[in-house]
Amino acid sequence: xxxxxxxxxxxxxxxxxxxxxxxxxxxxxxxxxxxxxxxxxxxxxxxxxxxxxxxxxxxxxxxxxxxxxxxxxxxxxxxxxxxxxxxxxxxxxxxxxxxxxxxxxxxxxxxxxxxxxxxxxxxxxxxxxxxxxxxxxxxxxxxxxxxxxxxxxxxxxxxxxxxxxxxxxxxxxxxxxxxxxxxxxxxxxxxxxxxxxxxxxxxxxxxxxxxxxxxxxxxxxxxxxxxxxxxxxxxxxxxxxxxxxxxxxxxxxxxxxxxxxxxxxxxxxxxxxxxxxxxxxxxxxxxxxxxxxxxxxxxxxxxxxxxxxxxxxxxxxxxxxxxxxxxxxxxxxxxxxxxxxxxxxxxxxxxxxxxxxxxxxxxxxxxxxxxxxxxxxxxxxxxxxxxxxxxxxxxxxx
Numbered sequence: 001x002x003x004x005x006x007x008x009x010x011x012x013x014x015x016x017x018x019x020x021x022x023x024x025x026x027x028x029x030x031x032x033x034x035x036x037x038x039x040x041x042x043x044x045x046x047x048x049x050x051x052x053x054x055x056x057x058x059x060x061x062x063x064x065x066x067x068x069x070x071x072x073x074x075x076x077x078x079x080x081x082x083x084x085x086x087x088x089x090x091x092x093x094x095x096x097x098x099x100x101x102x103x104x105x106x107x108x109x110x111x112x113x114x115x116x117x118x119x120x121x122x123x124x125x126x127x128x129x130x131x132x133x134x135x136x137x138x139x140x141x142x143x144x145x146x147x148x149x150x151x152x153x154x155x156x157x158x159x160x161x162x163x164x165x166x167x168x169x170x171x172x173x174x175x176x177x178x179x180x181x182x183x184x185x186x187x188x189x190x191x192x193x194x195x196x197x198x199x200x201x202x203x204x205x206x207x208x209x210x211x212x213x214x215x216x217x218x219x220x221x222x223x224x225x226x227x228x229x230x231x232x233x234x235x236x237x238x239x240x241x242x243x244x245x246x247x248x249x250x251x252x253x254x255x256x257x258x259x260x261x262x263x264x265x266x267x268x269x270x271x272x273x274x275x276x277x278x279x280x281x282x283x284x285x286x287x288x289x290x291x292x293x294x295x296x297x298x299x300x301x302x303x304x305x306x307x308x309x310x311x312x313x314x315x316x317x318x319x320x321x322x323x324x325x326x327x328x329x330x331x332x333x334x335x336x337x338x339x340x341x342x343x344x345x346x347x348x349x350x351x352x353x354x355x356x357x358x359x360x361x362x363x364x365x366x367x368x369x370x371x372x373x374x375x376x377x378x379x380x381x382x383x384x385x386x387x388x389x390x391x392x393x394x395x396x397x398x
Contacts, residue, residue: 016095025050110211117207131165131240139241143168149291151176184218236261242276356393
C-alpha cells in the first residue's frame, strides 16, 4: 500500500473522469490512506476505474498486511469539495485540456490539481524560476528581469510563492501570466505576507495550484512534492540564487530527472547564496545572463503567442532596474523603535553580499526614504558589518 517509486506509468494518460461520480471517485481514491499518485495510477490500471479501485482497496490493503482499512469517507470528500467552492477553486484532472501538458508526462503525475484563478494559464508554455528565500538585491533584480523578459516572449512563469526570488518572479510576471504552486492547500497562503500577491495573481489571469487537500497547512515533507510540480510544469527550470543545500536544488534535481533543461545564474564564489548555482554550472547547467539565454535553450515561441501589450517590457537586467524603481513612500515618523531599527539592519544585511551594490539601488529596493536608510548604513559601517567602496557601492563584510 505504500508509494512505489518504481511503479510504471502509462505512456498515454488515461481518459479523465467524464461524470461527477467519476470525478468524486478520483478524489476519494487519492484521499484514501496510504494512496499517493504512484499507488493511484497502479490501482486505476489494475481495476479500470476509480470506483472499482475503491471497492477493491480494503482487500488490497488486507493483502498488504493492513488491517481494518477504510477508504476515504464520502463525507470527507464532500467537505473538501464544499470548502473548495467557497474559495473559488476548481479541480483540473489529468487528461483535461487545462492540465499542464508537461506535468502529465512525468512519472506518476498528480491525478488532479486544485486551481484558483485562470486554469487556462496552466496549458501555456512555461519556465520555472526558483531561488533563495533570503535573496540579495541582485538576486531579486535578476529574478524580476528574467520573469519580465520571459513573459514578454509568451512564457508563463512558474514558482512557489516563497519569499525572495519566488516573490520577485511572481510580481514581475503578473501582467503576462504566472502560476504559484503551493505546498499546502490552495486556500492556505504561505507565507502569509504574500497573501496580497496571491490575490493579485488570481485577479490578473494567473493561478494558484496545489495537489494537496483544501485547508491543509504545509509541513516540511510537502515542499519536495511541491518542488516536483514546479519542475514538472515547465520545459526549463532557472535557479537564480541558491545555497549548496537548498530546496531550489531539489527542484533542479527533479527537473534533471525529468529530462528538462536546468539553467543557473552565476554568483560570486564568496557569496553562500550563489554556491548552489555555481555547483550546477560546474556540473553542466547552462549559464544564464538574461532571458535570451533561457529562450535560446527552449526555442522562441511564435510571435502570435506573445502578449502584444508587453512587447516593450525590458529584456535585460539594466533596463529592468531602471524600469522597476519602487515609489518611495512617505517618510515614517522620525523616531523608530529598536525593533524597527533591528529589522531594517537585518533587511539591509540580507540584501548585501560580496558583490558590490549601489547605495541608491539598495535604497530603492528597500522602498524606504533615503534619510531613513542612510543613518542605518552609517551605523552598520561603524560596526564593521558593511564596507563602502568607490563609486557609491556597498558590500557586506563576511
